[in-house]
Amino acid sequence: MNNEGIILVDADDESITITWPPIGKVSASNPAKYSLQFRPSTSASDNGIDSGASLMYTSLTTDSTSTTARKKNLTGAGHGFWFRVSAATKSKTRVDKSSMDYVGHACRRPFTVLTMMEQSRRMRPPSCKVDGATASPTPNSYVVHVSWKPYDAEGGEDGGVVVLGYKLQMRENDGKSSWATVAPLLTGTEVKKKNLTSKMGYMFRVRPVLRGESGGGEANLETSVSEGGNIVPFSCASDIVGAKKASAPPPVGGPTNGVGDELLKIFKKLPKDELLAKGGMGKVSLSSAFDGVDLVMLYASAHWCPPCRKYTPELVQFYKDARRVYRNDPKRATSIEIVFVSADHDVNGFRNYYSSMPWLAVPYDAETRERLLSWMKVTSVPRLMVLDGKTGKILESNSVGRTLDLARFSKMVGGMKMN
Structure with missing residues (x-):
């Protein structure tokens, strides 16, 4: 559906991203520049109309050449926010146009941010x-x-x-x-x-x-990235794909880091490039599994090993805690993923053991599993190898015996992202 006016692209709990169609005559020799303003909605009945110019707008820019903008530091869901845009005047400081000179929201309703929850x-x-x-x-x-x-x-x-x-x-x-x-x-x-x-x-x-x-x-x-009710909001928008000339800006929630070739090489010859998930009940592609992940941990373990059976519940708790921290603050927290590399003697032992784990796993019958155990130089289990999620570089050859502390692991990838 096409709209004449400003439309909502994305929003989180402190920012809103908008876009609008080109305004005026635009050409290579005459590139467009835009004046963009915003204001909080004053009440539930505020319809965005300001015929008397009595409502105070704040200028965000007077010479933008982009038809997309993101306003940060918006606090409180409240009644939402109104934006308006116009072709910029020759003066970069002039923002006192008539409200009739501005293009408003296509939907005629204010845009809202999400709650922290x-x-x-x-x-x-x-x-x-x-x-x-x-x-x-x-x-x-x-x-x-x-x-x-x-x-x-x-x-x-x-x-x-x-x-x-x-x-x-x-x-x-x-x-x-x-x-x-x-x-x-x-x-x-x-x-x-x-x-x-x-x-x-x-x-x-x-x-x-x-x-x-x-x-x-x-x-x-x-007006929102949420359909309302008890429905989970949509994710941040992906990077732009398929554009012939324009480069893709990062999504509102932060850049998508992608998956490095060196990390993917570690899982060479993995059938269909898929890992097991949900205790063996599902599958996930490598590119999806590691996209944006800061730390990848390879967990070599076996059900017949008493130290493994003792260590695994501790690792499960660490994994759930780390995922919760990231889920609550994805902009600052370190994201992790764990992959189980089984050292079990048979497939039934693998299945029974993996069914109790919340992370991913290399299929038991995959050649990749044996190759990984050799590459990790596994001579005893349990063993927890920590890799850089972007480069595949080994950051710690074995974390077993050391404190499972997210802050310590975060420092391995360039410093703490969280307090």
């Missing part, structure tokens, strides 16, 4: 890349591969809930297209979107569909 429930943005190996049915079109990590519903607000699948949305990066639903319920964690033609590129976002959802509707997405 809503923000803590969000998934990470999906990873997106153009799939040149897959043919698109439409001439001059392309295919985008979209993947995401399974929703972590353990603990917190969503502890014990059942994830039925995922809802995926996309929007064209043209300044006037709203978010549109690609699929209301996907059971997997990746999809290929075909027949894409925009030279401006696309953005994607995802949310879990939980059993017992109620009280929300897509109409609320004009």
